Amino acid sequence: MASGQQRVRLRCIVRGAVQGVGFRPFVYRLARSGGLDGWVMNGPEGVVVEVEGDPDAISRFRTALTTQAPPRSHVAGVESSYLDAVGFERFEIRQSDATEAPSTSVLPDIATCGDCLRELFDPGDRRYRYPFINCTNCGPRYSIIESLPYDRPGTVMREFEMCPLCRAEYEDPENRRFHAQPNACPECGPRLELLEPGGTRLAIRDEALSVAVEAILDGRVVALKGVGGFQLVCDARSSQAVSSLRTRKQRGDKPFALMYPDIEALRAHCGVSAWERELLLSPESPIVILDRTIESREGVLAPEVAPGNPCIGAMLPYSPLHHLLMRDLGIPVVATSGNLSEEPICISNPEALERLAGIADLFLAHDRRIARNVDDSVARVVLDRPVILRRARGYAPMPLDLPSSDGPTVLAVGPMLKNTVGLGVGNQAYLSQHVGDLETAASRTAFRDVVEGLTGLYAATPGIVACDLHPDYFSTLFASTSGVPVVRVQHHLAHVLSCMAENHLEPPVLGVSWDGTGYGPDGTVWGGEFLAVGDNDVERVASLRPFPLPGGDAAVREPFRSAMGLLMEMNGGSLDGLPELGCLERLDPAGLDALQKAVAAGINSPRTSSVGRLFDAVASICDLCHVNLFEGQAAMMLEHAIREPARENVLSDRTDPGWQREGAVAGTPLIVDWEPMVHLILTMRLQDTPLEVISRAFHDWLSSAICGVAKRVGVSRVALTGGCFQNRYLTERATMDLEAAGLRPYRHQRVPPNDGGVSLGQLAAVRMGLYRCFSQLPGKGDS
Numbered sequence: 212m213a214s215g216q217q218r219v220r221l222r223c224i225v226r227g228a229v230q231g232v233g234f235r236p237f238v239y240r241l242a243r244s245g246g247l248d249g250w251v252m253n254g255p256e257g258v259v260v261e262v263e264g265d266p267d268a269i270s271r272f273r274t275a276l277t278t279q280a281p282p283r284s285h286v287a288g289v290e291s292s293y294l295d296a297v298g299f300e301r302f303e304i305r306q307s308d309a310t311e312a313p314s315t316s317v318l319p320d321i322a323t324c325g326d327c328l329r330e331l332f333d334p335g336d337r338r339y340r341y342p343f344i345n346c347t348n349c350g351p352r353y354s355i356i357e358s359l360p361y362d363r364p365g366t367v368m369r370e371f372e373m374c375p376l377c378r379a380e381y382e383d384p385e386n387r388r389f390h391a392q393p394n395a396c397p398e399c400g401p402r403l404e405l406l407e408p409g410g411t412r413l414a415i416r417d418e419a420l421s422v423a424v425e426a427i428l429d430g431r432v433v434a435l436k437g438v439g440g441f442q443l444v445c446d447a448r449s450s451q452a453v454s455s456l457r458t459r460k461q462r463g464d465k466p467f468a469l470m471y472p473d474i475e476a477l478r479a480h481c482g483v484s485a486w487e488r489e490l491l492l493s494p495e496s497p498i499v500i501l502d503r504t505i506e507s508r509e510g511v512l513a514p515e516v517a518p519g520n521p522c523i524g525a526m527l528p529y530s531p532l533h534h535l536l537m538r539d540l541g542i543p544v545v546a547t548s549g550n551l552s553e554e555p556i557c558i559s560n561p562e563a564l565e566r567l568a569g570i571a572d573l574f575l576a577h578d579r580r581i582a583r584n585v586d587d588s589v590a591r592v593v594l595d596r597p598v599i600l601r602r603a604r605g606y607a608p609m610p611l612d613l614p615s616s617d618g619p620t621v622l623a624v625g626p627m628l629k630n631t632v633g634l635g636v637g638n639q640a641y642l643s644q645h646v647g648d649l650e651t652a653a654s655r656t657a658f659r660d661v662v663e664g665l666t667g668l669y670a671a672t673p674g675i676v677a678c679d680l681h682p683d684y685f686s687t688l689f690a691s692t693s694g695v696p697v698v699r700v701q702h703h704l705a706h707v708l709s710c711m712a713e714n715h716l717e718p719p720v721l722g723v724s725w726d727g728t729g730y731g732p733d734g735t736v737w738g739g740e741f742l743a744v745g746d747n748d749v750e751r752v753a754s755l756r757p758f759p760l761p762g763g764d765a766a767v768r769e770p771f772r773s774a775m776g777l778l779m780e781m782n783g784g785s786l787d788g789l790p791e792l793g794c795l796e797r798l799d800p801a802g803l804d805a806l807q808k809a810v811a812a813g814i815n816s817p818r819t820s821s822v823g824r825l826f827d828a829v830a831s832i833c834d835l836c837h838v839n840l841f842e843g844q845a846a847m848m849l850e851h852a853i854r855e856p857a858r859e860n861v862l863s864d865r866t867d868p869g870w871q872r873e874g875a876v877a878g879t880p881l882i883v884d885w886e887p888m889v890h891l892i893l894t895m896r897l898q899d900t901p902l903e904v905i906s907r908a909f910h911d912w913l914s915s916a917i918c919g920v921a922k923r924v925g926v927s928r929v930a931l932t933g934g935c936f937q938n939r940y941l942t943e944r945a946t947m948d949l950e951a952a953g954l955r956p957y958r959h960q961r962v963p964p965n966d967g968g969v970s971l972g973q974l975a976a977v978r979m980g981l982y983r984c985f986s987q988l989p990g991k992g993d994s
Contacts, residue, residue, distance in 0.1 A: 218296040220249070221269050225276060226257040228285035228609060230361035231318040233347030234258050235304050236389045237281050243384075245272050248299035253307040253360035263299045283321060283348065283494060285609065304390070307360035317353055317361065317668065319605050320438050320585065322496040322529035324349035326387060331531055332538070337376070340417055342532040343401045343579065347391045349494070353608060353644075354439045354585045355393060359668060363392045367580040374399035401579035403532070408571065410564050420532075423575040424539045432456050434549050434563055434571035438530050439585025439604050439644070440556035441549025441563045443571060444470075446542060453515040453545060459570040461552050465841035466517035468498045468524040468587065470546040472537040477525055480504055480511060480543070486592045495605030496529035500591035516545065521851050524589060529605075532577075548586055553648050555657035558584045566653075583664050584657060585644045593942050593958070600937055600963050602631065607644035608665070611713060611961065611971060614638075615978040619674025622666065622695070623973035624686040626679050626702060626966045628842075632661050633970030634671055640712070640974050641669065645967060649685040658686070677973035677982065679705070681730035698977060701985035702729030703740045703933065704749055705972030710930040710964070711744065712975040714957045720744045721752070721926040723917050723945075726933035726965070727767065727823030727843075732985045736760065738821025738933075739883065741920050749984035753881035753920045755820040756780075758828075761806045763815045770827035770845040771797040771837040775806060776816070777828040781886045784811055790897060794831040822913070822935050825885060829909055832892060833902055843934070850938045852906040860911045860948055881920055888912045907940075914944040918952050931958045934965040 225234070230253050238251040242262050247269065249262035262272055277286050323331070327344045330336040338344045345351070358365040373381060377396050380388040388394045395401060397416070404412055405419035414422050423433050430452040432445045443460065445452040447469050456462070471477040474491060481501035483491070490499050500522050517523050526546070528534040537544070548556045549567060557563040558581040563574060589601035599606060616638035623633035630646040643661045647654050666673065678690035680699045690697045707722025722742040731737035739755025758773075758780040766772035774794040779786055786795060786807060798806060810816045823846065830836045830845035835852065839845055888909065895905045921929050929949055936942045942958060949956040962968040976982040 217266075218263050219266050219269055220261060220263045220294045220296045220299075221273060221291060222294055223260040223262075223273070223276065223289050223291050224254070224257055225260065225286060225289050228283075228318045229258045229280075230359070231352045231356075231392065232284040233281050233390070234284050236347065236384055237279075237284075238276070239302060239304055239384050241272060241275055241279070242302045247272060248302050250299070250303050250305045252305040253362065261294075261299075262302070263296050281348075283318065304384075307362050317356055317359065317608055319353050319495070319607055319609060320351050321349045321494045322605070323531055323534060324494075327531065328534060331534060338396055340535060341397050341400070342403050342420070342530075342535055342577070343393070343395055344531045345391060345393045345395075346387045347389065348387070350391070350393045351438055354581050354583060354604075355579070356668070357582050359670075361392060366392055367582055368393050368395070370580070371395055371400050401577045403575070403577050406560070406564070406574040406576055408564065408568055408574070413573075419575060420535055420539065423573060424536065426573050427540060427544065428542075430455075431572040432459070432570065434557075434567050434574045434576075435532070435536070435546075436560070436563070436574075436576045436581075437532070438581075439583070439587075440558045440581060441567065441574075442546045442556075443549050443567070444536075445545050447512050447516055447545050448542060450513040450515055453513040456545060456547070456570070457515055460547070460550075462547075463552070463840035464518045464844065465552070466520050466522075466524060467545045467547050468526065468589075469512075469516065469543050470526050470528065470533065470537060471543045472528070472541055474527065476543065477501075477527070480506070481523065481525060484592060486595055486597065490590055490592065490597055491525070491527050493605075495588060496526060497588035497590040497599070497605060498524040498526045498601075500524050500589070500600070512543065519848070519851075521854070526587065532575075546587075554651055554653045555647060556584050556586055583644070583660070586647075588645075591939065593939050594946060596958075596960055598942075598958070598960055598964065600965065600967075601629075601645045602642060602961075602963055602967055603644040606961070607631075608641045610639040610641050612638055612715065613640050613978045614712060614717070614975055618978060620671045621675045621677055621974055621977045622662065622671075622673035622693075623677040623970040623977075624662065624690050625970040625973070626705075627681070627684040627686060629963070629966035630658060630686060631967050631970045632658070632665055633974045634665050634669060634673075635974040635978065636669060636671055638978075640971055641665065642962070642971055655685055658689070662689075675977055677977050679730065679969070679973075680732065680985070698982045700973045700976040700982045701732060702726075702969065703737055704742060704981065704985055705969045705976060706932040706964075707742050707744060707930055707972065708975040708979065708981065709962055709968040709972030710932040710957060710959055712971055713959060713962045713968075714930070716928060716930065716957060718744045718746050719926050720928045720930050720957075721921055721924055722930045722932060723920075724933045725822035725935035727821055728819070731820075736817050736819035736821055736824075738819060738823050739825065740820065741881070741924070743924060743926060744981070747980070749981055751880055751985075752924050753883060755822055755825065756882050756884045756886070757818040757820045758824075759810045759816040760819050760824060761810050761816050763817055766824065766827070767839070769797075769838050770794075770831040772806075773824045773828040774831035776810065777825070777885070777889065778832075779807065779810055781889060790893060792832060792896075793834040794837060797837055822933075826935070829889075829892060832889070833896065833905055835902065843937075846935070846938065849906050849909070850940055852902045853910065853940050854903055856940075856943065860914060860944065881923060883916045883920065910938075910941050910944055913941060914948045917945050918948050918954070921949065921954050922952060927953075928955045928957065931956060932964050932968070936964040 247262040247264040621635035632643040676690040703724035741753035759776040760766040771794040826846035836845035
């Protein structure tokens with residue numbers, strides 16, 4: 212104990228992601244090294260610390276709480292108060308306080324650290340080849356926790372009694388596994404097992420892994436129970452294995468994610484930049500979208516992995532089980548979600564045996580329960596910045612800041628597709644993991660589980676439920692029957708406010724919100740919107756010129772319908788006199804006649820301002836894609852037609868008056884007229900212009916339109932948001948053009964630009980009081 216000046220006592224409440232990262236052991240060592248007495252514990256509001264000692268030592272301790280905090284912690288704030296000394300005689304870790312509602316952040320699941328990895332492959336270590344090795348610096352967190360505070364009794368690991376050796380590590384302040392809640396070993400922890408489809412056990416422990424490896428090398432599909440759910444694994448080099456999995460899973464042409472043994476093996480098949488390498492090797496370990504090398508497109512990988520796609524989504528092993536599997540295999544494998552397409556991943560052994568019957572040949576499972584499904588996250592690098600495309604393992608439910616802390620707790624139930632759920636508590640937003648599309652009974656059950664799990668974990672009682680303006684979304688119907696006051700937030704406004712929230716932007720901001728579809732308060736399908744956000748209001752200052760969608764929802768699956776609607780709009784309502792185009796040959800003469808009559812009569816032909824549907828139309832006009840076998844396929848193919856990165860805008864030197872940078876923008880509110888661009892594309896097609904040139908011109912025109920509107924509106928800060936900005940070329944082109952024009956572009960990084968970020972925008976709309984903007988439904992009052 213320090214002597215000298217009169218002792219003082221400091222009480223600190225540390226908020227943020229400070230549980231499950233070794234924060235209490237860190238505080239213990241920090242206090243002991245400074246000669247301070249007192250205690251630390253996990254409390255409902257975060258980590259609570261009281262220390263007594265010399266005032267100078269107390270001051271150094273307070274500074275070190277944030278400057279020397281563990282690398283995987285995130286200190287969102289420290290509330291401190293000086294109190295009279297009470298005579299503590301030692302420093303200790305106290306039992307957690309579970310008597311109040313928790314408000315601390317939960318850490319995501321963390322990839323295996325270097326220390327555990329070394330032990331995993333050390334024949335002399337007692338955890339040699341143990342698939343569940345972990346410590347305070349790595350391992351499962353969000354996928355195993357069932358209640359806060361984060362202690363073993365509140366996790367699924369309470370079902371495993373620690374052996375004396377593990378208990379000694381757990382209780383030793385100097386040990387790396389001091390208070391590591393998932394701590395276990397082969398003697399006392401979870402156990403691997405290999406099951407037949409009927410559930411018969413074939414092998415256990417390392418033998419189970421060995422047999423699974425042989426099965427994969429033999430071309431079979433193995434369902435592997437990972438950190439947040441089951442994955443379907445097969446040899447990525449085998450056309451037979453990949454084709455079989457694609458058929459069984461009903462996957463269509465949607466690309467599969469791959470897992471590689473190590474970064475060197477991945478570099479042999481893909482270009483990997485410094486930023487991409489950092490993402491791949493990060494504690495979050497997401498799937499990263501990478502450009503394939505020519506060699507990997509010509510026979511190394513089965514072509515069925517990503518048909519016609521110059522990119523692949525790749526990841527590295529992130530759990531001990533994955534490290535063991537990939538070390539033994541030594542080859543790239545498909546590692547896709549353990550589900551049927553568009554359904555949630557399986558998390559329990561009985562569920563997997565039932566739902567994956569007929570898909571998996573064998574099941575590599577274990578007896579550690581998974582508390583909630585947490586899929587793999589997906590990211591890509593755009594202009595040297597990571598952007599998250601699917602926020603799940605490694606990221607959820609890390610908090611984000613909201614514009615204000617005023618108001619009650621808010622539950623945001625998100626949109627219909629790529630759903631996530633958000634919880635607003637004070638100025639913190641807790642976003643759930645990726646839920647997916649709410650179109651099946653299984654996904655809707657998963658959605659309810661996520662709502663219950665998120666509110667239950669934080670012991671939160673929402674005073675408001677925020678939902679989409681669309682009256683028929685399942686999430687909207689859920690909100691309307693919740694018994695809690697409901698506010699409706701227009702879809703594209705939520706996109707803009709999401710981008711503003713994660714970038715800490717205050718009005719005025721021009722939001723460019725481009726996607727496939729969103730319910731417009733005027734009864735049309737929005738999707739090409741420019742929204743000027745002020746302090747107290749939002750104005751739709753510009754939008755894409757609308758066109759009809761023959762067949763309504765069918766046009767989303769069949770881009771040729773969007774092409775026909777676009778061509779009819781610019782051709783006086785008729786398809787007569789147009790050049791020969793593949794999109795016009797998709798229907799026979801009778802079908803074409805019926806379609807034109809339906810559009811003329813306004814039958815099942817809603818009008819849309821959607822840039823996503825414009826992408827579909829142009830892809831079909833270019834004969835790239837007439838039918839989408841998965842969401843966004845046509846737009847993806849149009850982007851992939853461009854093989855070089857964004858450079859100078861190819862339209863900058865054009866002199867055609869209808870094709871100036873701002874020539875396509877007119878009217879009040881401004882209308883972005885696509886007709887000159889489509890005429891140019893038709894001319895290019897007749898001249899046999901390469902598809903890459905046509906696609907680049909189309910993308911550059913879109914960027915020119917963004918700059919044109921921004922300059923006319925006179926708002927310097929421009930937020931780029933919506934699913935269309937998953938497109939790397941479009942995002943890079945628009946960012947570069949806006950900066951060249953002296954404007955300040957902002958884009959998503961931690962939150963997806965697609966509908967996975969809508970729940971954050973719904974929370975922000977409530978906190979900012981902007982949810983009433985565009986809330987007027989046709990024939991209805993405000994929400």
